[in-house]
Structures are given as structure tokens and as C-alpha cells.
Amino acid sequence: QSVLTQPPSVSGAPGQRVTISCTGSSSNIGTGYDVHWYQQLPGTAPKLLISGNSNRPSGVPDRFSGSKSGTSASLAITGLQPEDEADYYCHSYDSTLSGTVLFGGGTKLTVL
Amino acid sequence: QLQLQESGSGLVNPSQTLSLTCAVSGGSISSGGYSWSWIRQPPGKGLEWIGYIDHRAYTYYNPSLKSRVTISMDRSKNQFSLKMSSVTAADTAVYYCARAQKVRGLIISSFDYWGQGTLVTVSS
Numbered sequence: 001q002s003v004l005t006q007p008p009s010v011s012g013a014p015g016q017r018v019t020i021s022c023t024g025s026s027s028n029i030g031t032g033y034d035v036h037w038y039q040q041l042p043g044t045a046p047k048l049l050i051s052g053n054s055n056r057p058s059g060v061p062d063r064f065s066g067s068k069s070g071t072s073a074s075l076a077i078t079g080l081q082p083e084d085e086a087d088y089y090c091h092s093y094d095s096t097l098s099g100t101v102l103f104g105g106g107t108k109l110t111v112l
Numbered sequence: 113q114l115q116l117q118e119s120g121s122g123l124v125n126p127s128q129t130l131s132l133t134c135a136v137s138g139g140s141i142s143s144g145g146y147s148w149s150w151i152r153q154p155p156g157k158g159l160e161w162i163g164y165i166d167h168r169a170y171t172y173y174n175p176s177l178k179s180r181v182t183i184s185m186d187r188s189k190n191q192f193s194l195k196m197s198s199v200t201a202a203d204t205a206v207y208y209c210a211r212a213q214k215v216r217g218l219i220i221s222s223f224d225y226w227g228q229g230t231l232v233t234v235s236s
Binding site: 033034036038045046047048051052057089091097098099100101102103104105106 | 174
């Protein structure tokens with residue numbers, strides 16, 4: 001069971017706005033460790049979508065945005081498009097035990 | 113443009129050792145400031161970080177896999193490798209290699225470059 005909790009699924013109609021949450025704790029997001037987001041299209045490797053909580057790499061549309069507050073982070077997608085249908089993962093660092101890199105369990109986005 | 117390419121045995125017998133290699137092109141694994149990770153994804157499931165090696169050959173492993181995993185690097189071939197011992201069916205997954213910047217200490221930033229992944233099936 002992942003220590004970073006994401007909803008298993010979200011959905012929205014084309015043009016709508018959706019958000020995906022990533023809930024952590026005081027040993028990871030709450031400590032101030034950065035949160036990163038990835039998009040994984042079916043049958044492909046994950047692609048970096050948001051780095052360092054809110055930074056979009058070159059080439060990522062500004063429809064995608066990230067934020068962080070307290071022990072949680074969120075990915076927002078505005079102007080939903082059919083090609084946004086994918087799995088989305090958050091990633092951070094956890095300092096329990098000897099520390100480890102963590103991924104959230106993933107969220108399947110369905111464009112209705 | 114940095115590229116990573118995984119290769120290795122696609123079928124491994126239970127209790128044996130899984131071996132994979134990630135060939136890096138367009139950049140050097142000996143360049144400071146970066147970590148080189150292995151990440152896996154069981155069929156239909158989420159991502160799990162296995163461990164990384166940095167330019168000094170320092171390694172850092174997922175505590176839950178540490179006893180079975182070894183990551184090494186071959187600077188002359190610009191590649192790094194994964195060995196996982198005593199595999200079971202639970203180790204069946206697509207295995208990815210990926211790069212991330214080192215931030216401080218053991219902490220790394222986002223995975224900005226990924227290989228395409230290679231499926232490893234553990235079965236007799």
C-alpha cells in the first residue's frame with residue numbers, strides 16, 4: 001500500500017477541469033519534499049508532467065498545473081481533451097526508516 | 113537528446129537472478145549531479161522505485177527490496193545494470209530505467225528521462 005494516496009479514478013467531459021489529489025503525511029510531503037507528477041499513456045513509459053510541485057517541463061501544455069499545500073499535492077487539468085486519458089502518478093520522498101523514493105498508487109483519468 | 117534503453121532476460125525462472133542493463137546515449141552516466149534509477153511496474157499496477165546509482169557509483173535501494181538488489185555501472189560502456197536475486201512471480205513486471213537530478217544527500221528530483229521499459233516474466 002502506497003504512502004502517497006491518490007484516488008483510483010477520476011473522470012470529466014471534454015473542456016472540463018479535473019483535479020487529482022496526492023495525499024501524504026508528515027514524513028514526506030508535509031516535511032517539504034517536492035512532489036512530481038507523471039502521465040502514462042497506455043503501453044508507454046511514464047512522462048514527466050510537473051516537476052518540483054508546480055514546474056512544467058518544456059513542451060507540457062499549460063493546461064496542466066501542480067500545487068502543494070501541507071501534506072497534500074494536486075494536479076489540475078483544464079480544458080480536458082480526449083488525449084489526456086491516461087494514468088497519472090505523483091512522486092515524492094519519504095524520510096521514514098532509511099528513506100525512500102515513493103510513488104502514489106496512480107489515478108486513471110477517463111475523458112467521457 | 114538523452115536516450116535510455118533497457119535490455120536483458122525477458123523470462124526468468126523462480127528463485128533465479130534477474131539481470132537487466134540500461135544503455136545510455138546522448139549523455140554520460142559519469143556526469144556529476146545525476147542519479148540513474150530502476151523502476152518497475154507489475155502488470156496493471158502502479159510504479160515502484162527499486163534503487164539508483166549515481167556518478168560516484170554510490171547506490172541507494174528501496175528498503176523493501178534492498179536484500180535482493182544490486183545496481184552497478186560500467187562507465188566504459190556508459191550503462192548501468194540491475195540484478196535481483198531469488199525472484200518470484202511477484203517480481204513479474206515492466207522494468208524501466210530513468211534519470212533524475214540529485215538534490216541533496218539521498219534525495220533526488222523528478223525522473224526526466226525514461227527508457228521504454230522491458231517486460232520480465234518470472235515463470236518456470
